Amino acid sequence: MIWLQAAALAGLVAVAVPILAHLVARRATRRLVFPTLRFIEAPPPSARARHLLSDWPLLVTRMAIVALASIALAQPLLVSQRRVDAALAREARVTLVDTSASMLRPARSGPGRVLDAARARAAADAHGAFRSLTIETADMREGLRRAERWLSTAPPARQVIAILTDAQRGTLPAQIPDTVPPHVGVTIEAFDARGTTSALAPRMSRVDGRVIVEARSLSIVDGDGVGVITASPSAGAPCVLQVQVSVADNDPALAGALRDAAIAEGVPCAPEGSPSLTVAVSQAAAAAASPAAPFDATMLGLVTRMHALLSPSDAALVAWSRQGDALIAHATVSPLDDAAARIVAAAFAAYEAPDISREADPRRELPVTLAAWDRAASAPPDESFRYEPSSDGRWGWVAVLALLAFEWWLRRHDRLRGSEAPGVTRAA
């Protein structure tokens, strides 16, 4: 047994109060100076004995009431195996919900947005936790700092930080920051993950506001086995995508494959860290260019990549500019490059179709990176018992109430007997 409020046991000293009250009450009998005692008969010994016998149960009852009240205030807790298990399973959970732009896209696994699904999961997880906090943020570093601050003040329990995100590349640091203590567990749940990813697609992600293009290669072979596309973005040059593409002109099959590949690898993010993005292509550039229709952020990555794929070596130049919230694409396309023109047109048309945007999935962190963020929490310290929602002290209060009723009955019984037996005195 442990005492959650052991200091309250000092109240046991109050057990002496009924004894003192008993003695004081006996002494407090009023003295009356009287002319003679000849007419005042002494109480018979039998009545005196009854009086003493009736007083002791009253005194013991009152002492028991005070003692039990003190014990109940001290909140005793019988430590059973079930309670030990429950204490070990107690969890203080901080749920970080990623609210970046990629979480706003429609969820493929159900109605609503990915963010909505994450919020629902956060609410469900918080319901079963001993203590919980949900933080919504687009900046995971800041979210982790806030989580750690809250956990440092949380009651003793197993401490866990759960991250609900779509695991878009760049959302998370490469590893758990040192500011998160080792005893704090971390879990990541990647929401709305796509079943497969293409290892051949160039990957764009956003890190600290910059667009990072990974040095990946893209290889597409047409039906004749002639056309081969290789894409190699330049590392270390954010927001500048240089893609080398070898493509056979006027090859509809290849163009379709390129379009599909480009759409499938679409990145729903905008190059926010750069006011413009320049794509160099290998074809000879046309002399004149006409403004294209405005694109939104989701379309940006798609079309950018398509242009990159369609521009094999030189000449073509596509410039991007921002007008308010809208991004404007300026494409310089060779008149001879009909395939490029068709693909661009097809891309525009495809984007207009409502189902295309759902296919646009963010690039995710590698499984090995996510695995590095999966860490088990340490067991809570023993004092976590102090945060039991209810102690066994309630049984003490029940006993106190029962004894109070018994004490009332004793006093009433004593009064009635005193009135029925003349000469019987009561001292307390």
Place this chain on the structure above:
Amino acid sequence: MPDALLVEPALLAGISDLDLIARRVVDGLVSGLHRSPFHGFSAEFHQYRHYRPGDDVKHVDWKLFARTDRLYTKQFQETTNLPASFVIDTSASMGFAGSGPLTKLRYAVVLAAALSHLLARQGDQVALLLGDGGAGRYLAPRGGRVHQRAILHALAAAEAAGPWPAAAAVRAAALRMARRGLVFVFTDLYDDEASTLAELRHAVSMGHDVALFHVLTRDEVTLTAAGVHEFEDVETGATREVDATAMAGPYTARVRAFLDEARTTAQAGGIDYSLVDTRMLPQDVLRRFLVRQPGVGRTP
């Protein structure tokens, strides 16, 4: 009405001039009696009446018979020249006042002062015995204003303390009277009442007229205290813890038996017994006492 107010026990408690109190009590008392209630052996001529057979021939006025040749019998108005002795219980129990304004001793002193004033006004001799009648506590029967003043002074100085040798005091008072007289005893009869009443009966047998004023407070006759009390005997210091509420019934019955016994014994012995409640008007107490005297209202 002012006289009536003055003799209220509550007012008497605040007045220290015993002479004033005695005069007021007597003034209010005598105005209702019109003549002396006491009867002695001296007599003053009152009137003649025709002789009737059986009259004592010694009262026949022979000189008048010689002049008128008719037999007349002289009738006399008796005068109050009796010696009177006041015996007052000064035991500690007499210092009890209960819820009343006066202690029993103080009330007895007021009654004694009034009666002594009444007697002194008639020229009678008054004696006083306080407590055991020791040194300075016995004043031999005398008349006159100076003696009356001494009587009142001694009464005013009386204090309730210790026990009271009741029987010895009564015997001493009766024996110190040279001739037949009146003996007034004021006591609560808590000190060996059997011996006290025996001595009073003995005084009656000596020819004295004995009046016993049994002075009690209402709180003694009926136990008014409620709840558990530790009763302490004022004379012995003994204590007894009882529930007064539960004890009230048996107590009252015992007190009534005590009072009945005292009254019956006193009356059987020729003692004029008066039970006095300290809340009563002193003049009412005295009037009831005097009305019972043989001389009051008697046609001369």
